[in-house]
Amino acid sequence: MSHYSEATELLYQGTEVRGMDFYKPLVVPYYSTTAFKMQTLEEVRDVATNKFSYVRFTNPNREVLAKTVSFLEQGERSLIYASGMGAITSTLLTLLSAGDELICNSAIYGETFQVMTEILPRFQIKVTMVDFCDNDNVRKAVTPNTKLIYSEVCANPVLKMADVPALAQIAHENGALLMIDNTFTTPLAIKPLTLGADIVINSMTKFMNGHSDAIGGSITSREEIIAKLDQARPLFGTSGDAYAAWTMYKNFGTMDLRVKRQMSNAAKLAAALEKHPLVSKVNHPSLESFPQHELAMRLFRSKEEISGMLSIMLPEDTDLLDRFTTHLHFVHYASTLGGIHTTLMHPVTSSHADVPDDKRRAMGITPGLIRISVGIEDPDDLIQEFTQALDAAK
Numbered sequence: 001m002s003h004y005s006e007a008t009e010l011l012y013q014g015t016e017v018r019g020m021d022f023y024k025p026l027v028v029p030y031y032s033t034t035a036f037k038m039q040t041l042e043e044v045r046d047v048a049t050n051k052f053s054y055v056r057f058t059n060p061n062r063e064v065l066a067k068t069v070s071f072l073e074q075g076e077r078s079l080i081y082a083s084g085m086g087a088i089t090s091t092l093l094t095l096l097s098a099g100d101e102l103i104c105n106s107a108i109y110g111e112t113f114q115v116m117t118e119i120l121p122r123f124q125i126k127v128t129m130v131d132f133c134d135n136d137n138v139r140k141a142v143t144p145n146t147k148l149i150y151s152e153v154c155a156n157p158v159l160k161m162a163d164v165p166a167l168a169q170i171a172h173e174n175g176a177l178l179m180i181d182n183t184f185t186t187p188l189a190i191k192p193l194t195l196g197a198d199i200v201i202n203s204m205t206k207f208m209n210g211h212s213d214a215i216g217g218s219i220t221s222r223e224e225i226i227a228k229l230d231q232a233r234p235l236f237g238t239s240g241d242a243y244a245a246w247t248m249y250k251n252f253g254t255m256d257l258r259v260k261r262q263m264s265n266a267a268k269l270a271a272a273l274e275k276h277p278l279v280s281k282v283n284h285p286s287l288e289s290f291p292q293h294e295l296a297m298r299l300f301r302s303k304e305e306i307s308g309m310l311s312i313m314l315p316e317d318t319d320l321l322d323r324f325t326t327h328l329h330f331v332h333y334a335s336t337l338g339g340i341h342t343t344l345m346h347p348v349t350s351s352h353a354d355v356p357d358d359k360r361r362a363m364g365i366t367p368g369l370i371r372i373s374v375g376i377e378d379p380d381d382l383i384q385e386f387t388q389a390l391d392a393a394k
């Protein structure tokens with residue numbers, strides 16, 4: 001299978017992993033076991049490379065999922081973690097040491113921001129946060145100790161973009177690695193490794209799983225890097241749960257249908273909301289008003305294949321925000337994203353609650369910002385749902 005479209009190949013990934021024949025059951029079964037039996041000492045020695053032993057180290061459900069992620073990201077190998085945050089922290093704490101420096105995009109998911117500003121500095125890893133909208137800011141922040149540059153493709157929740165090929169060049173000219181979070185965009189929209197990134201992380205809890213029923217993260221990279229992470233992961237205890245891996249692999253079968261619809265719905269909703277008088281700004285790279293629209297058109301295939309996420313700027317008025325959310329019928333508030341149901345969230349009280357106000361405002365996050373995760377509903381129903389709630393909130 002190498003000559004079909006991505007949508008078709010995605011359905012048939014992972015049917016064979018070492019030593020396990022997944023062709024007999026029509027779908028991959030869940031291996032509800034913490035360990036596998038062995039008979040001889042020779043077999044015990046063989047297990048490390050060729051078979052499965054203990055679930056914190058290896059598990060067939062994680063392995064089929066990892067193979068599928070590697071296919072999608074076009075990377076050599078992937079590892080499955082307990083969550084997106086587990087993937088991020090385990091990777092940074094494995095690859096960086098005291099005295100190393102990291103340059104991070106100042107527009108970033110709130111909890112990644114906390115790892116950068118609260119956890120890494122405790123291990124004498126210096127983190128410099130700069131605005132990646134201008135690549136010169138990154139260039140200027142590089143020092144001889146810079147080991148890693150970190151960004152999301154489209155930052156949570158304002159969608160500020162990273163120029164992945166330019167960042168890869170800056171990283172490599174200076175002997176550093178580029179690590180990219182693809183959670184908002186997914187490998188269906190963009191494959192950062194093919195644009196020069198060295199490591200890609202996905203919170204698969206979000207769009208990739210899409211059903212809001214399992215938590216997990218992935219890291220994809222070349223063998224030399226993955227080998228180090230693979231050794232450290234069981235020590236951190238951040239290996240993904242087998243049941244979550246099974247659930248995700250099952251849900252991956254519809255990823256192409258779901259995520260493409262979500263991305264196209266988001267572009268349509270963004271264009272419609274931009275016309276509403278209560279909305280002072282819509283953050284979505286498909287819009288011509290988006291400051292990095294030109295970069296988006298360079299990195300993505302089309303306006304409708306960027307991200308199922310957008311955010312809108314409403315007045316900084318709590319009563320008005322409450323009127324808006326209470327007039328929504330099928331869209332609900334939820335502290336997650338990427339599911340097939342459209343949800344919304346208020347970053348100032350949720351994902352970025354622990355980020356200081358001045359830093360939040362510098363990221364473009366005001367108390368009036370609402371983040372919307374677009375589902376697979378009919379696009380006209382979605383536009384109507386938001387428009388009537390905004391009308392009622394005025």
Ligand SMILES: Cc1ncc(COP(=O)(O)O)c(C=O)c1O
Nearest residue numbers: 083084085109156183203205216
């Ligand atoms: C961009 C981004 N990266 C990483 C994470 C962390 O993922 P998880 O909740 O699976 O740990 C999130 C969670 O919302 C996210 O939005």
